Amino acid sequence: MVMYCILLLAAVLVTVLHPWWLIAPLAFLIGGFCTRSASRAAIIGFAAVFTAWLACACYYSLPNHQLLATRMAGFFLLPNAWTLIITAAIPGALTGGLSAASGVLVRAMFKRNKPV
Template identity: 40%
Template sequence: MLFLIILILSLTAGFITPWWAAAIIAFVAALYAGKEPGRAFLSGFFAVFIVWVVLALFKSVPNNHVLASRVAVLFHLPGWPVLLILTALIGGLVGGMCAMSGVYVKRVFEK
Protein backbone atom coordinates (compact mmCIF):
# COMPACT_ATOMS: atom_id res chain seq x y z
CA MET A 1 0.00 0.00 0.00
CA LEU A 2 2.83 2.39 0.83
CA PHE A 3 4.37 1.71 -2.58
CA LEU A 4 1.16 2.66 -4.38
CA ILE A 5 0.63 5.79 -2.29
CA ILE A 6 4.14 7.04 -3.03
CA LEU A 7 3.95 6.02 -6.70
CA ILE A 8 0.62 7.71 -7.45
CA LEU A 9 1.26 10.89 -5.48
CA SER A 10 4.83 11.31 -6.78
CA LEU A 11 3.78 10.74 -10.38
CA THR A 12 0.97 13.25 -10.07
CA ALA A 13 3.14 15.81 -8.34
CA GLY A 14 6.06 15.23 -10.70
CA PHE A 15 4.37 17.16 -13.47
CA ILE A 16 3.81 20.35 -11.48
CA THR A 17 6.28 20.43 -8.56
CA PRO A 18 10.09 20.39 -8.24
CA TRP A 19 12.05 17.15 -7.99
CA TRP A 20 12.25 17.24 -4.19
CA ALA A 21 8.47 16.95 -3.83
CA ALA A 22 8.90 13.17 -4.19
CA ALA A 23 11.03 13.20 -1.04
CA ILE A 24 8.36 15.00 0.95
CA ILE A 25 5.66 12.69 -0.40
CA ALA A 26 7.68 9.58 0.52
CA PHE A 27 8.35 10.92 4.02
CA VAL A 28 4.74 11.85 4.73
CA ALA A 29 3.37 8.64 3.20
CA ALA A 30 5.71 6.53 5.34
CA LEU A 31 4.85 8.61 8.37
CA TYR A 32 1.20 7.75 7.74
CA ALA A 33 1.31 4.17 6.40
CA GLY A 34 4.82 2.84 7.06
CA LYS A 35 5.41 -0.02 9.48
CA GLU A 36 8.96 -1.35 9.03
CA PRO A 37 11.99 0.74 8.01
CA GLY A 38 13.31 -1.84 5.54
CA ARG A 39 10.02 -2.27 3.73
CA ALA A 40 9.48 1.48 3.72
CA PHE A 41 12.91 1.99 2.15
CA LEU A 42 12.16 -0.53 -0.60
CA SER A 43 8.71 0.93 -1.23
CA GLY A 44 10.07 4.46 -1.44
CA PHE A 45 13.04 3.40 -3.54
CA PHE A 46 11.14 1.48 -6.18
CA ALA A 47 8.19 3.90 -6.33
CA VAL A 48 10.37 6.96 -6.89
CA PHE A 49 12.68 4.98 -9.21
CA ILE A 50 9.74 4.11 -11.45
CA VAL A 51 8.32 7.63 -11.29
CA TRP A 52 11.63 9.23 -12.29
CA VAL A 53 12.06 6.81 -15.20
CA VAL A 54 8.54 7.57 -16.42
CA LEU A 55 8.94 11.33 -16.03
CA ALA A 56 12.37 11.37 -17.70
CA LEU A 57 11.09 9.32 -20.63
CA PHE A 58 8.02 11.53 -20.87
CA LYS A 59 10.30 14.54 -21.34
CA SER A 60 12.98 12.81 -23.44
CA VAL A 61 11.05 10.74 -25.97
CA PRO A 62 9.38 13.65 -27.82
CA ASN A 63 12.76 15.21 -28.71
CA ASN A 64 14.42 11.89 -29.67
CA HIS A 65 16.67 11.92 -26.57
CA VAL A 66 18.80 14.74 -27.98
CA LEU A 67 19.40 16.53 -24.66
CA ALA A 68 19.82 13.27 -22.73
CA SER A 69 22.40 12.06 -25.25
CA ARG A 70 24.36 15.31 -24.99
CA VAL A 71 24.33 15.21 -21.19
CA ALA A 72 25.49 11.57 -21.31
CA VAL A 73 28.43 12.63 -23.48
CA LEU A 74 29.18 15.46 -21.06
CA PHE A 75 29.48 12.94 -18.19
CA HIS A 76 31.39 10.41 -20.34
CA LEU A 77 28.59 7.85 -20.22
CA PRO A 78 28.03 5.34 -23.02
CA GLY A 79 24.55 6.62 -23.85
CA TRP A 80 21.32 8.14 -22.64
CA PRO A 81 19.93 4.87 -21.15
CA VAL A 82 22.80 4.81 -18.64
CA LEU A 83 22.04 8.42 -17.73
CA LEU A 84 18.39 7.45 -17.28
CA ILE A 85 19.28 4.60 -14.92
CA LEU A 86 21.69 6.76 -12.89
CA THR A 87 19.08 9.48 -12.58
CA ALA A 88 16.48 6.97 -11.44
CA LEU A 89 18.92 5.45 -8.92
CA ILE A 90 19.51 8.86 -7.37
CA GLY A 91 15.78 9.47 -7.18
CA GLY A 92 15.21 6.01 -5.74
CA LEU A 93 17.77 6.57 -3.01
CA VAL A 94 16.17 9.90 -2.12
CA GLY A 95 12.73 8.30 -1.97
CA GLY A 96 13.92 5.29 0.00
CA MET A 97 15.82 7.31 2.58
CA CYS A 98 12.92 9.71 3.08
CA ALA A 99 10.43 6.87 3.46
CA MET A 100 12.70 5.14 5.97
CA SER A 101 13.10 8.42 7.85
CA GLY A 102 9.33 8.78 7.97
CA VAL A 103 8.98 5.39 9.69
CA TYR A 104 11.70 6.28 12.19
CA VAL A 105 10.06 9.60 13.02
CA LYS A 106 6.76 7.77 13.45
CA ARG A 107 8.42 5.37 15.91
CA VAL A 108 9.86 8.26 17.92
CA PHE A 109 6.46 9.84 18.41
CA GLU A 110 4.73 6.54 19.20
CA LYS A 111 6.84 5.99 22.31
Protein backbone atom coordinates in the same frame (compact mmCIF):
# COMPACT_ATOMS: atom_id res chain seq x y z
CA MET B 1 1.58 -2.71 -2.56
CA VAL B 2 -0.81 0.04 -1.51
CA MET B 3 2.04 2.25 -0.33
CA TYR B 4 3.87 1.68 -3.62
CA CYS B 5 0.86 2.71 -5.71
CA ILE B 6 0.08 5.77 -3.58
CA LEU B 7 3.68 6.94 -3.54
CA LEU B 8 4.13 6.25 -7.26
CA LEU B 9 1.11 8.32 -8.26
CA ALA B 10 1.95 11.11 -5.83
CA ALA B 11 5.60 11.17 -6.95
CA VAL B 12 4.64 11.46 -10.61
CA LEU B 13 2.29 14.35 -9.85
CA VAL B 14 4.84 16.11 -7.67
CA THR B 15 7.65 15.54 -10.18
CA VAL B 16 5.67 17.03 -13.03
CA LEU B 17 4.15 19.98 -11.17
CA HIS B 18 6.55 20.95 -8.36
CA PRO B 19 10.26 21.08 -7.44
CA TRP B 20 12.11 17.78 -7.08
CA TRP B 21 12.72 18.12 -3.33
CA LEU B 22 9.01 17.81 -2.49
CA ILE B 23 9.51 14.05 -2.96
CA ALA B 24 11.19 13.95 0.48
CA PRO B 25 8.29 15.23 2.66
CA LEU B 26 5.82 13.32 0.52
CA ALA B 27 7.65 10.01 1.00
CA PHE B 28 8.16 10.86 4.69
CA LEU B 29 4.41 11.27 5.25
CA ILE B 30 3.31 8.31 3.15
CA GLY B 31 5.97 6.05 4.66
CA GLY B 32 5.01 7.12 8.17
CA PHE B 33 1.34 6.34 7.68
CA CYS B 34 1.33 3.31 5.39
CA THR B 35 3.81 0.81 6.84
CA ARG B 36 5.36 -0.25 10.13
CA SER B 37 8.76 -1.52 9.03
CA ALA B 38 11.54 0.95 8.20
CA SER B 39 13.32 -1.46 5.86
CA ARG B 40 10.14 -2.18 3.95
CA ALA B 41 9.36 1.53 3.73
CA ALA B 42 12.87 2.22 2.41
CA ILE B 43 12.59 -0.44 -0.29
CA ILE B 44 9.10 0.61 -1.35
CA GLY B 45 10.02 4.31 -1.29
CA PHE B 46 13.14 3.66 -3.36
CA ALA B 47 11.26 1.56 -5.92
CA ALA B 48 8.28 3.91 -6.24
CA VAL B 49 10.30 7.10 -6.67
CA PHE B 50 12.78 5.35 -9.00
CA THR B 51 9.89 4.18 -11.17
CA ALA B 52 8.27 7.63 -11.13
CA TRP B 53 11.46 9.47 -12.08
CA LEU B 54 12.32 6.89 -14.72
CA ALA B 55 8.83 7.21 -16.22
CA CYS B 56 9.01 11.01 -16.22
CA ALA B 57 12.48 11.00 -17.78
CA CYS B 58 11.28 8.65 -20.51
CA TYR B 59 8.16 10.77 -21.04
CA TYR B 60 10.29 13.84 -21.68
CA SER B 61 13.11 12.10 -23.54
CA LEU B 62 11.40 9.71 -25.94
CA PRO B 63 9.31 12.21 -27.97
CA ASN B 64 12.45 14.03 -29.16
CA HIS B 65 14.28 10.75 -29.93
CA GLN B 66 16.57 11.24 -26.92
CA LEU B 67 18.46 14.04 -28.62
CA LEU B 68 19.24 16.00 -25.45
CA ALA B 69 19.82 12.87 -23.36
CA THR B 70 22.31 11.56 -25.92
CA ARG B 71 24.22 14.84 -25.93
CA MET B 72 24.25 15.02 -22.13
CA ALA B 73 25.43 11.41 -21.94
CA GLY B 74 28.33 12.29 -24.23
CA PHE B 75 29.14 15.28 -22.04
CA PHE B 76 29.34 13.05 -18.94
CA LEU B 77 31.23 10.33 -20.86
CA LEU B 78 28.40 7.81 -20.48
CA PRO B 79 27.91 5.16 -23.17
CA ASN B 80 24.32 6.03 -24.15
CA ALA B 81 21.20 8.01 -23.23
CA TRP B 82 19.62 5.17 -21.23
CA THR B 83 22.56 5.15 -18.84
CA LEU B 84 21.98 8.84 -18.20
CA ILE B 85 18.25 8.36 -17.68
CA ILE B 86 18.77 5.53 -15.18
CA THR B 87 21.56 7.44 -13.42
CA ALA B 88 19.31 10.48 -13.12
CA ALA B 89 16.61 8.44 -11.36
CA ILE B 90 18.93 7.14 -8.63
CA PRO B 91 19.22 10.36 -6.52
CA GLY B 92 15.44 10.70 -6.41
CA ALA B 93 15.09 7.04 -5.48
CA LEU B 94 17.58 7.39 -2.63
CA THR B 95 15.72 10.47 -1.41
CA GLY B 96 12.40 8.65 -1.51
CA GLY B 97 13.69 5.53 0.22
CA LEU B 98 15.48 7.33 3.03
CA SER B 99 12.57 9.71 3.58
CA ALA B 100 10.03 6.89 3.77
CA ALA B 101 12.20 5.01 6.28
CA SER B 102 12.61 8.19 8.31
CA GLY B 103 8.85 8.63 8.41
CA VAL B 104 8.41 5.18 9.94
CA LEU B 105 11.18 5.76 12.48
CA VAL B 106 9.84 9.16 13.56
CA ARG B 107 6.36 7.70 13.98
CA ALA B 108 7.83 4.89 16.13
CA MET B 109 9.72 7.44 18.20
CA PHE B 110 6.54 9.29 19.17
CA LYS B 111 4.41 6.19 19.64
CA ARG B 112 3.44 5.54 23.25
CA ASN B 113 4.57 2.37 24.91
CA LYS B 114 1.86 0.17 26.35
CA PRO B 115 1.92 -0.18 30.15
CA VAL B 116 3.12 -3.55 31.40
